[in-house]
Each structure stands twice: as C-alpha cells, then as structure tokens.
Amino acid sequence: MAASEPGNADYEWEFIEPPASELDCEMCHNVLREPFLTACCGSHFCQACVDPVVKEGKPCPSCGEGELTMILDKKTRRKIFSLDVRCPMWRRGCKWVGELGDRSDHLDEKDGDCQFVDVSCSNACGGRVQRRELPTHLEQACPKRAYVCDYCPFEATFDVVTTQHWPVCGYFPLPCPNKCDVGRVERQNLEQHLKECSLQEVECDFS
Numbered sequence: 001m002a003a004s005e006p007g008n009a010d011y012e013w014e015f016i017e018p019p020a021s022e023l024d025c026e027m028c029h030n031v032l033r034e035p036f037l038t039a040c041c042g043s044h045f046c047q048a049c050v051d052p053v054v055k056e057g058k059p060c061p062s063c064g065e066g067e068l069t070m071i072l073d074k075k076t077r078r079k080i081f082s083l084d085v086r087c088p089m090w091r092r093g094c095k096w097v098g099e100l101g102d103r104s105d106h107l108d109e110k111d112g113d114c115q116f117v118d119v120s121c122s123n124a125c126g127g128r129v130q131r132r133e134l135p136t137h138l139e140q141a142c143p144k145r146a147y148v149c150d151y152c153p154f155e156a157t158f159d160v161v162t163t164q165h166w167p168v169c170g171y172f173p174l175p176c177p178n179k180c181d182v183g184r185v186e187r188q189n190l191e192q193h194l195k196e197c198s199l200q201e202v203e204c205d206f207s
Contacts, residue, residue, distance in 0.1 A: 016084040016097060023080055025049055026062055032080060037073040040065035044073065089116035092130070123157075151186075 015031075025032050027049040034047035043062035045053075050070060053061060060068045081101030087094040088107075094116040096106055106112050109119050115132035122134070123144035129137045138145055147158040151171035154161065166172050170188035178199035185193045194200050 013085045013088055013100060013103065014090070015100075016086065019080070019083055023076065032076065035073045035076040035080065036070040037076070038062065038065075039069035039071065040067075044076065045070075047072075087114055087116070089114055092116040 025046040041063040087096040118128045119131045121127045125144040143159040144157045147161045148155045173184035180199045
C-alpha cells in the first residue's frame with residue numbers, strides 16, 4: 001500500500017506491511033496525513049481533506065453532525081510515523097527502509113543520506129542531479145565549475161572561459177583560412193602567419 005506526501009506527488013511511500021484500516025482517512029481512504037479526530041463521532045480525516053469542510057461550515061462527513069469540531073490526533077500520528085516504509089527512490093536503487101517519521105531526514109537535500117534523490121548543484125548552476133552523481137557533475141559537467149583555459153593561464157568558470165574568453169584568447173588555436181599544412185595557428189600569430197603562408201593569395205607585382 002502506498003501513501004503520497006501532501007503536495008508532493010513525486011514521493012510515493014510504500015509501506016513494508018499494509019497499515020491497519022483504522023489508520024485510513026474516512027474521506028480519501030488513504031493512510032491519514034496529519035490525522036484529525038472529530039469530537040462528534042470520533043472519525044478520522046486528513047487535515048487536507050477536512051479543512052474545506054470546516055471552512056465552509058459543512059456538517060461532519062461521517063455522522064452529519066452540524067457543528068464539526070476537530071482536534072489533531074497526535075497519538076495516531078505517532079503510530080503512523082512509526083510504520084516502516086521504503087524510500088520513494090527505491091526504483092532508482094535506494095535500499096533504505098525506515099520509519100515514516102524519519103523520511104525527511106533521509107531525503108533532506110542538504111543533510112540527507114539518500115544517494116538517489118535529486119539535489120541542486122552547489123555551484124548554483126541551476127542543474128539538479130542525483131546526490132551520488134554530484135561529485136562527477138561538479139568536476140566534469142557543471143558550467144560554473146572552476147576552469148583554467150586550455151591555452152593560457154586565464155582562470156574563471158567553465159562557461160566564462162569557453163564562451164567569453166576563448167573568442168578573444170590570443171593563444172586560442174585557429175585554422176589557417178587557406179587550409180595550409182600548418183593546420184592551426186595561435187590567434188595572436190595568425191596575422192603574421194598569413195603574411196608567410198604559401199597558400200595566401202597575393203597581388204602580382206606585374207599586373
């Protein structure tokens with residue numbers, strides 16, 4: 001049996017053992033999320049399910065009592081949080097099994113230990129990768145990683161070096177426009193090369 005975190009359909013929690021039916025919401029019939037108990041008939045509802053009923057002044061969905069009074073059932077919440085679940089990333093390979101109440105610590109983006117959850121790049125490049133792939137991303141793929149020009153000592157981030165510096169780098173190798181045997185020439189030497197290139201067209205002195 002699975003339960004989804006409120007407002008987060010990406011995380012589906014699979015219980016190791018089917019929860020008792022008494023832990024189900026009487027409106028959505030899923031395992032209770034923030035369980036509230038009615039004073040009129042002792043029914044249980046998820047907070048998200050029953051909030052609209054209370055706000056609209058409607059009667060109890062179970063017994064029809066006109067004045068609906070609700071209290072947070074902390075005992076039931078503790079019982080639900082003690083149930084064992086698989087990590088929602090188990091399909092990616094995570095083997096974690098633990099109490100539902102520990103789920104946030106396991107998946108926490110900053111301090112969690114799930115290696116299969118998506119986390120943001122610490123260089124703020126905007127990318128998101130699985131935690132286990134973050135070191136490789138930071139070293140090889142992140143456009144904001146520190147990078148030294150391949151042709152001179154200039155250092156900046158990879159995107160700055162490749163998109164802003166390389167177009168003006170004097171040591172950047174450029175192909176000879178004449179496609180001569182020299183192949184590539186440093187940008188700073190290209191003008192001189194064209195004066196000496198055997199394939200460079202020149203005006204005839206006798207024309």
